[in-house]
Amino acid sequence: MTLSILRIATRKSALALWQAEHVAAELRAAHPGLRVELVPMSTRGDEILDKPLATIGGKGLFLKELEVAMLEGRADLAVHSLKDVPAELEPGFTLPAILPRADAADAFVSNDFSDLAALPLGAHVGTSSLRRQALLRAVRPDLSLLDLRGNVGTRLAKLDAGHYEAILLACAGLERLGLAARIRSRLTAPDWLPAPGQAAIAIEARNDQPDVLELLAVLDDPDTRLAVTAERAMNHALGGSCTVPVGAWCTLTERGLHLRGMVGDVNSGRLLLAEAQADGDQAIALGQQVAEALFAQGADKLLGR
Numbered sequence: 001m002t003l004s005i006l007r008i009a010t011r012k013s014a015l016a017l018w019q020a021e022h023v024a025a026e027l028r029a030a031h032p033g034l035r036v037e038l039v040p041m042s043t044r045g046d047e048i049l050d051k052p053l054a055t056i057g058g059k060g061l062f063l064k065e066l067e068v069a070m071l072e073g074r075a076d077l078a079v080h081s082l083k084d085v086p087a088e089l090e091p092g093f094t095l096p097a098i099l100p101r102a103d104a105a106d107a108f109v110s111n112d113f114s115d116l117a118a119l120p121l122g123a124h125v126g127t128s129s130l131r132r133q134a135l136l137r138a139v140r141p142d143l144s145l146l147d148l149r150g151n152v153g154t155r156l157a158k159l160d161a162g163h164y165e166a167i168l169l170a171c172a173g174l175e176r177l178g179l180a181a182r183i184r185s186r187l188t189a190p191d192w193l194p195a196p197g198q199a200a201i202a203i204e205a206r207n208d209q210p211d212v213l214e215l216l217a218v219l220d221d222p223d224t225r226l227a228v229t230a231e232r233a234m235n236h237a238l239g240g241s242c243t244v245p246v247g248a249w250c251t252l253t254e255r256g257l258h259l260r261g262m263v264g265d266v267n268s269g270r271l272l273l274a275e276a277q278a279d280g281d282q283a284i285a286l287g288q289q290v291a292e293a294l295f296a297q298g299a300d301k302l303l304g305r
């Protein structure tokens with residue numbers, strides 16, 4: 001029997017809906033005649049908006065409800081921002097496709113200032129990401145860091161309301177929402193590292209549905225998968241989730257994979273950095289190697305273990 005319809009479980013934020021629509025369009029293009037529908041739903045990560053993510057606890061805050069929908073047969077796949085996907089998936093699930101990565105840089109967004117260096121002494125910067133906070137502390141220890149949660153639109157509205165001189169967001173999210181004009185400057189590697197998997201869209205599905213997996217696999221981008229596999233292996237070896245101050249950036253060179261990793265300390269702005277290279281078939285080992293190098297510098301103390 002060939003499948004005639006695929007139902008995509010998605011969160012309801014504008015960014016999540018854009019990403020799910022994007023996957024739907026790619027699936028329709030790859031499989032003419034296939035019906036593809038969205039099943040929008042709310043997750044715990046969307047509902048608890050008054051606390052920093054790092055304090056809510058529990059990995060996969062944005063995934064659970066979507067996984068339940070797949071287990072109950074209400075959806076066939078879920079679309080996620082890969083950086084919100086824990087290094088270790090729930091049993092029974094797999095990532096049959098990782099789409100080509102977009103702009104992985106962080107964005108400096110401000111109405112009055114062009115970049116970090118232009119901010120006045122003690123300026124208020126909004127971000128709830130521990131990675132972004134640690135990097136900000138390292139570069140500009142004078143800044144006053146304030147929590148900022150909510151979806152991209154909410155965060156921009158809080159900036160425009162004057163609560164902050166600047167905020168940091170992912171370039172990929174702004175670009176997908178047609179908001180690239182809000183990017184005043186880009187914060188890029190090697191000095192500024194994105195979250196593991198940032199700017200990659202992942203498709204999650206049940207690993208006991210071979211017909212579904214086969215339809216989804218055509219959207220996989222092998223180069224992106226290699227890079228994010230190394231980044232996620234590093235994060236996993238560090239015991240990480242999206243709630244620790246960890247950055248990673250893996251590129252493909254003629255000589256194979258190059259991974260640069262970072263563990264930061266939000267309070268002191270101290271950053272540990274390590275990098276290594278490996279052949280393309282050694283992505284996981286490379287991630288583990290860079291994690292070991294970070295542990296050798298004392299990463300366990302910064303990660304609070």
Ligand SMILES: NCc1[nH]cc(CCC(=O)O)c1CC(=O)O
Nearest residue numbers: 081083169170172173198199200
């Ligand atoms: N945690 C929220 C989240 N998850 C993914 C993105 C951006 C898109 C991406 O990285 O693919 C964002 C928003 C942000 O960090 O500004």
